[in-house]
Amino acid sequence: xxxxxxxxxxxxxxxVAQFRxxxxxxxxxxxxxxxxxxxxxxxxxxLQLHAYMLRVAIPYGTxxxxxxxxxxxxxxxxxxxxxxxxxxxxxxxxxxxxxxVPDMLDALADVGMHAIQTSGNTIRxxxxxxxxxxxxxxxxxxxxxxxLLRQWSTDHPEFQFLPRxxxxxxxxxxxxxxxxKAHDIGLEIVRNDTGEVGFRVLAGGGLGRTPMIGKxxxxxxxxxxxxxxxxxxxxxxxxxxxxxxxxxxxxKITVHETGLEEFRDRVEARFAQxxxxxxxxxxxxxxxxxxxxxxxxxxxxxxxxxxxxxxxxPVFRAWTDTNIAEHAExxxxxxxxxxKAHGATPxxxxxxxxxxxxxxxxxxxxxxxxISHEQNVILPHVHKSDLPAIHARLKEAGLATANxxxxxxxxxxxxxxxxxxxxxxxxxxxxxIATRFDELKLExxxxxxxxxxxxxxxxxxxxxxxxxxxLGLDRAGVENYQITLGGDGSEDTAIGTRTGPGxxxxxxxxxxxxxxxxxxxxxxSPDETFLQTYKRVGMEPFKAxxxxxxxxxxxx
Amino acid sequence: MSRKFTPKVVTANALLEGDVVYLTADDRxxxxxTEAELIEDEAHAQVRLVDASSRADEVVGAYLxxxxxxEDGPEPVHFREVFRTRGPxxxxxxxxxxx
Numbered sequence: 001x002x003x004x005x006x007x008x009x010x011x012x013x014x015x016v017a018q019f020r021x022x023x024x025x026x027x028x029x030x031x032x033x034x035x036x037x038x039x040x041x042x043x044x045x046x047l048q049l050h051a052y053m054l055r056v057a058i059p060y061g062t063x064x065x066x067x068x069x070x071x072x073x074x075x076x077x078x079x080x081x082x083x084x085x086x087x088x089x090x091x092x093x094x095x096x097x098x099x100x101v102p103d104m105l106d107a108l109a110d111v112g113m114h115a116i117q118t119s120g121n122t123i124r125x126x127x128x129x130x131x132x133x134x135x136x137x138x139x140x141x142x143x144x145x146x147x148l149l150r151q152w153s154t155d156h157p158e159f160q161f162l163p164r165x166x167x168x169x170x171x172x173x174x175x176x177x178x179x180x181k182a183h184d185i186g187l188e189i190v191r192n193d194t195g196e197v198g199f200r201v202l203a204g205g206g207l208g209r210t211p212m213i214g215k216x217x218x219x220x221x222x223x224x225x226x227x228x229x230x231x232x233x234x235x236x237x238x239x240x241x242x243x244x245x246x247x248x249x250x251x252k253i254t255v256h257e258t259g260l261e262e263f264r265d266r267v268e269a270r271f272a273q274x275x276x277x278x279x280x281x282x283x284x285x286x287x288x289x290x291x292x293x294x295x296x297x298x299x300x301x302x303x304x305x306x307x308x309x310x311x312x313x314p315v316f317r318a319w320t321d322t323n324i325a326e327h328a329e330x331x332x333x334x335x336x337x338x339x340k341a342h343g344a345t346p347x348x349x350x351x352x353x354x355x356x357x358x359x360x361x362x363x364x365x366x367x368x369x370x371i372s373h374e375q376n377v378i379l380p381h382v383h384k385s386d387l388p389a390i391h392a393r394l395k396e397a398g399l400a401t402a403n404x405x406x407x408x409x410x411x412x413x414x415x416x417x418x419x420x421x422x423x424x425x426x427x428x429x430x431x432x433i434a435t436r437f438d439e440l441k442l443e444x445x446x447x448x449x450x451x452x453x454x455x456x457x458x459x460x461x462x463x464x465x466x467x468x469x470x471l472g473l474d475r476a477g478v479e480n481y482q483i484t485l486g487g488d489g490s491e492d493t494a495i496g497t498r499t500g501p502g503x504x505x506x507x508x509x510x511x512x513x514x515x516x517x518x519x520x521x522x523x524x525s526p527d528e529t530f531l532q533t534y535k536r537v538g539m540e541p542f543k544a545x546x547x548x549x550x551x552x553x554x555x556x
Numbered sequence: 557m558s559r560k561f562t563p564k565v566v567t568a569n570a571l572l573e574g575d576v577v578y579l580t581a582d583d584r585x586x587x588x589x590t591e592a593e594l595i596e597d598e599a600h601a602q603v604r605l606v607d608a609s610s611r612a613d614e615v616v617g618a619y620l621x622x623x624x625x626x627e628d629g630p631e632p633v634h635f636r637e638v639f640r641t642r643g644p645x646x647x648x649x650x651x652x653x654x655x
Contacts, residue, residue: 027572029613047616049636050643050650051574080649095649098572345646416636417644425639427646477634 001064001368002147002292004112011155012109015116019043020102027099042122042160044115045101048420054093054101055118056108060128060146060170061089061371061378065358068369070111072354078104083354085339085347087373087411087462088167089127090118094418116154121162123153123234127169129177130372133295134334134380136326139189140197142172144290145226148282152227159234163241164249166234167206174491179373181205181214181493182465184251185233192220199226203233203263204255207459211495212252215260217267225271228278232271236263296366298329301385309388316391318444319402324387327380333387335365335379336372337394338401338409342438346412346430347375356397364390373462374411376404407442407449407516408434411462415455415472416479422455424472424479425505429453432509437516446516449530450489465489467531468515469496470508481508483515485542486534497539499546511546518545564601565592565623565630566608567640568615576640576651577615579608585615587651589641590629595620 004012019039026036040046044055056071063071071091075083078100079093086092096104108114118125126146133141149168153159159166169183180186186202199221205214221229237251240258248257255263309316325334337357340346349357357377361369364386370378382390394400403409410433413419415426430453437443452466456473463469469484480502487496503511516530522541523533534542543550566579577585578592586592595601601620608618622633632638643650 027613032612033616047569047574049640050576051569080647094644098574348646416639417646425645427644431646474636479635 001062002143002289008112008151009109012112012114012116015043015114016102016105016109019105023098023102038120041119042117043101043105044118045096045098046119046420048094048418049416049422050418051095052098052101053418054096054104054115055086056091056093056113056115057118057125058089058091058113058371059125059150060132060143061130061373062132062143063369063371064367065362065369067111067113068354068358068361070107070113072351072358074104074107075351075354077107082348082350084345084414085349085371085375085377087375087413087460088125089130089371089373090125091371092414094414119165120160121164121166122160123149123156123162123166123168126150126153127167127178127183127373129171129173130370130374130376130378131177131325131334131380132172132370133293134327134332135173135175135177136328137175138173138328139191140172141293141295142170142178142187142189144286144293145187145189145199145223146170147289147293148227148286149230151285152231152282159238162234162238163243163254164246164251166237166251168230176489176491176493177372179462179465179489179493181491182207182211182462182489183214184237185230186214187226190220196222198222201229201233203267204252204260205493206250206252207462207464208250209247209457209459210252211459211464212256213493213495215255217260217264224283225275227282228274229267229271232267232274235274236266236270240266295328296368296381298332298366298381299383300331301383303331303384306384306387309391313388315402316388319391319400320387322402322406322444323404327382329381331384333382333384335382335387335390336404337377337379337399338403339376339399340403340409340434341398341401342403342408343431343435345427346410349377353397353399356393356399360390360393374409376409403443405448405450406444407437407446407451409450410434411450411452411466413454413456413461415453415461419455421458422472423457423474424455424481426453426455426461426470426472429470429472429481429505429508433512436509436513440513442516442520445526446520447526447529449516451512452487452489462489463487464495465493466496467534468512470512471502473502475502479505481505481511483508483511483546485515485539486531488531499539499543500550501547514545515542518542561596561598561601562622562633563624563630564595564620565589566595566601566604566618567592567621567637568608568618571612571614571616574616579604579618583607589623589632589637590626592623592630594623594625594630
């Protein structure tokens with residue numbers, strides 16, 4: 001795993017020291033809020049509905065056990081004993097006090113972590129496939145490139161005041177687990193016709209108010225050209241991006257308004273200028289970074305314990321069937337720990353649970369953990385013979401929910417329970433849906449189904465790419481929830497379609513149940529997933545079930 | 557004819573804790589909505605907001621929120637303001653902890 005160089009360490013410490021002084025000057029009145037706000041945002045500190053919120057980056061979602069323990073310590077020492085893992089591989093603390101934040105940042109720096117550029121109009125935390133470096137389908141580990149991008153973008157003098165925030169995601173496998181097509185820049189590691197490995201580069205994707213799927217700006221980019229090409233994209237955007245209208249300031253609008261051809265021509269021209277300036281220092285650095293991401297040596301051993309538990313323990317079998325993914329090394333597995341216990345807050349973990357996951361990573365997963373954009377935690381390198389022991393310990397910690405990829409594995413943004421921008425609540429909707437389907441005992445029968453909930457149009461809950469998406473709005477002073485169907489966050493990215501008028505807070509869970517029951521009625525066999533059924537039958541049966549009165553009127 | 561003015565309270569977040577606060581008639585910041593000054597006059601509301609905004613070393617982001625008279629004092633109108641009087645719905649954190 002990557003560990004900080006002296007340069008990283010000195011930079012982060014210096015930032016904390018600066019911020020400590022800035023906080024002091026704000027508290028003693030030397031800085032106004034208008035002066036202080038951009039400074040706190042550069043360090044991940046928001047003011048939310050009920051309190052401050054500190055957003056800490058977990059670059060490309062990778063953590064070691066020491067870092068996870070430190071996150072637990074921070075939660076207990078300065079917050080309310082828990083943290084919230086987000087859809088951008090960050091962790092958020094919901095209750096810090098302003099004067100404590102510099103101490104929290106110092107505690108993060110102690111383990112090579114920070115909150116830099118987790119807010120503001122800068123290049124944000126670079127995200128990656130949470131199975132990176134472990135997945136069986138991977139061409140190459142995307143994380144060294146994500147780390148290179150992190151170093152390049154951190155405090156990049158040209159890109160500290162972009163027209164708007166800027167998000168980059170990298171995937172190293174044909175199965176996209178990082179929603180790369182919904183990012184400002186999406187990077188897919190691909191192999192070209194001659195067998196050379198490089199990047200397919202997408203630009204102008206994004207969710208929010210105007211959802212757009214990223215467009216291919218370069219079909220094949222040689223690996224050595226990564227930084228100059230990304231710099232060219234961001235610099236063209238920096239020049240053309242609209243600063244007159246916040247809602248039109250993201251690169252997706254720039255690419256849309258400029259046209260892909262014109263935008264690409266400008267990027268290629270800028271790239272031609274920039275390329276010679278990258279004299280190879282970036283590649284030397286990349287080589288050093290890569291060495292640190294080499295997969296730890298994994299030992300082969302007997303599978304008997306695993307096979308016996310799988311045969312004899314139905315609870316273990318159910319968990320294995322949903323929460324385990326294929327590892328590149330035979331005999332090994334990738335474990336997804338669900339942070340979606342039925343009725344719990346999606347993505348929340350208590351300090352105690354964080355410590356248990358850290359201990360499990362140290363004992364069984366080469367000291368590594370990952371955070372997924374789906375708000376779960378991953379043990380990436382586990383030998384299958386250790387799975388029964390891991391499962392037993394997860395059960396003790398309330399972390400053994402066997403629901404990954406199922407109806408209760410819901411992404412939900414903090415919504416109006418925490419967020420100052422939200423227009424409605426998301427968390428209680430997620431809690432109630434999960435609880436309801438658990439009561440019905442239908443979850444495993446329903447099969448793969450991704451529900452994603454956002455509490456406002458900004459779409460932090462990725463509702464546009466949910467198989468079922470839920471968007472909470474304020475309609476004339478009342479919470480109202482729109483449903484979209486058919487969204488997809490995989491390599492076949494699609495934006496969902498609205499079913500029709502929204503539903504009141506107390507109607508949304510029954511409405512989702514209606515949608516799921518309609519699927520169960522319509523599917524040709526239990527093997528046909530929700531998304532497959534929707535693609536086959538279209539919106540009509542769902543509309544008819546959701547809005548029976550309108551159907552009657554039409555029939556009359 | 558001008559539209560009838562909806563009564564307001566001045567609200568903000570405390571600088572140090574971030575907690576929701578309301579301006580009282582005697583110029584204190586209270587954590588309790590029912591202790592807020594219910595402002596029935598539009599011009600007075602603007603003056604009170606200016607007063608509040610000038611206290612930058614105590615609060616952040618002062619604004620006027622709709623309110624109505626209630627038995628124990630002013631009550632919030634919009635659901636967002638109702639949530640701000642108590643805290644999140646998933647845990648008993650925030651103001652509801654101490655009630």
